[in-house]
Amino acid sequence: MSLIVQKYGGTSVGNPERIRNVAARVAQWRDQGHQLVIVVSAMSGVTDGLLKLAKQVSAEPRDRELDMLLATGEQTTIALLAMALQDRGIPAVSLTGAQAGIVTDGVHTKAKISNITPAAVKKFLQDGSVVIIAGFQGQTAEGQITTLGRGGSDLTAIAIASAIKADLCQIYTDVDGVYTADPRIVPTARKIPEISYDEMLEMASSGSKVMQSRSVEFAKKFGVIFEVRSSFNDNEGTIVKAETKSMEQVVVRGVSIEKNQAKVTIAGVPDKPGVAARLFSSIADAHINVDMIVQNVSLPANGATLGHTDITFTLNKDDLPKARKVIDALATESGAKEILVQEGIAKLSVVGIGMRSHSGVAATLFTALSEVGVNIQMISTSEIKIAVVVDEVRAAEAMQAAHDKFGLSTLLK
Numbered sequence: 537m538s539l540i541v542q543k544y545g546g547t548s549v550g551n552p553e554r555i556r557n558v559a560a561r562v563a564q565w566r567d568q569g570h571q572l573v574i575v576v577s578a579m580s581g582v583t584d585g586l587l588k589l590a591k592q593v594s595a596e597p598r599d600r601e602l603d604m605l606l607a608t609g610e611q612t613t614i615a616l617l618a619m620a621l622q623d624r625g626i627p628a629v630s631l632t633g634a635q636a637g638i639v640t641d642g643v644h645t646k647a648k649i650s651n652i653t654p655a656a657v658k659k660f661l662q663d664g665s666v667v668i669i670a671g672f673q674g675q676t677a678e679g680q681i682t683t684l685g686r687g688g689s690d691l692t693a694i695a696i697a698s699a700i701k702a703d704l705c706q707i708y709t710d711v712d713g714v715y716t717a718d719p720r721i722v723p724t725a726r727k728i729p730e731i732s733y734d735e736m737l738e739m740a741s742s743g744s745k746v747m748q749s750r751s752v753e754f755a756k757k758f759g760v761i762f763e764v765r766s767s768f769n770d771n772e773g774t775i776v777k778a779e780t781k782s783m784e785q786v787v788v789r790g791v792s793i794e795k796n797q798a799k800v801t802i803a804g805v806p807d808k809p810g811v812a813a814r815l816f817s818s819i820a821d822a823h824i825n826v827d828m829i830v831q832n833v834s835l836p837a838n839g840a841t842l843g844h845t846d847i848t849f850t851l852n853k854d855d856l857p858k859a860r861k862v863i864d865a866l867a868t869e870s871g872a873k874e875i876l877v878q879e880g881i882a883k884l885s886v887v888g889i890g891m892r893s894h895s896g897v898a899a900t901l902f903t904a905l906s907e908v909g910v911n912i913q914m915i916s917t918s919e920i921k922i923a924v925v926v927d928e929v930r931a932a933e934a935m936q937a938a939h940d941k942f943g944l945s946t947l948l949k
Contacts, residue, residue, distance in 0.1 A: 538703040555613070558617060559624060582612070583606055586606055599645045604681055687747070714746050716944040717935055728790065801878075824851060
């Protein structure tokens with residue numbers, strides 16, 4: 537008998553029929569003698585619907601009240617799944633994040649888990665119940681409801697698996713594993729049998745919608761091996777674990793695209809120590825994540841020692857209004873000449889731990905894009921990733937070109 541944590545995403549529980557299907561799958565695992573903890577997301581479309589309601593009531597809804605509102609989505613699902621299991625004669629109990637012992641910091645809409653005390657979860661398991669936990673949410677030490685950000689149900693599942701020392705963690709979604717590219721964009725994409733934490737983390741942070749990056753970070757930190765698989769079939773999924781030597785034989789593991797991006801350029805910034813520090817510290821204090829950063833070569837001012845430079849960075853387009861308040865204030869203070877904002881861009885990334893020991897990856901990517909006439913606006917590299925900014929309208933074409941150039945359609949056959 538194993539202790540298993542399973543997470544079901546919004547499409548997996550998107551309507552009453554799918555919830556009953558999940559109940560049937562859970563029943564099969566329970567019939568095999570396993571103890572089960574089930575983490576669920578809100579039903580597909582519910583979170584977006586709640587956000588739309590909030591915008592209809594308030595132009596700028598407060599983050600605390602947004603958390604109070606959005607947390608109801610997952611609470612609906614846990615109750616419905618518990619009812620479906622109980623109708624099958626299976627004892628089941630639903631728990632909110634707070635009832636499951638998930639304690640977070642106080643950053644509303646993007647809270648981080650600070651501690652888990654799963655005493656209630658363990659008690660219900662000992663009583664023979666299937667425990668169903670609302671993903672995406674927790675509670676501060678002061679009792680305030682918080683949410684973990686988009687994809688937070690993945691983080692809930694990984695964190696619970698670590699806290700209760702589960703034997704297995706399965707992330708069920710609408711795809712049956714991690715692919716070399718989004719198969720909806722690249723029809724020739726292939727499923728990856730196993731992938732390292734670092735590769736999965738880079739792909740998650742670069743636009744892959746399969747897993748939330750923070751959940752992969754958590755899994756790596758606490759050594760939680762997990763499997764990504766489909767809730768609509770019984771196919772084997774993708775195992776995410778620590779890297780092995782055999783993984784390095786594949787130079788590029790996958791290609792991903794992240795849309796909904798914006799590029800900000802602060803032009804004519806005085807080139808002196810402390811300006812960049814103040815800028816990005818202020819952005820961090822506003823809980824805004826910045827991705828790619830490029831600073832141009834300093835341009836001397838009429839032979840003077842103090843010149844000017846341009847600082848360019850990318851961020852999620854949804855964070856742009858909040859970021860502008862910070863940027864405008866700092867630009868005025870520092871004497872910057874101009875602020876330029878460009879939307880309609882996307883980030884294309886190629887990822888693979890094999891890059892550490894193989895050269896020519898950047899040249900191959902740039903060649904692939906040049907052959908289809910896609911212009912590169914920014915470039916960023918890490919040990920196992922090369923990322924470029926391109927026009928969003930050319931993103932799908934760029935992704936297909938890179939996927940073909942690296943031979944990913946046949947590499948994993």
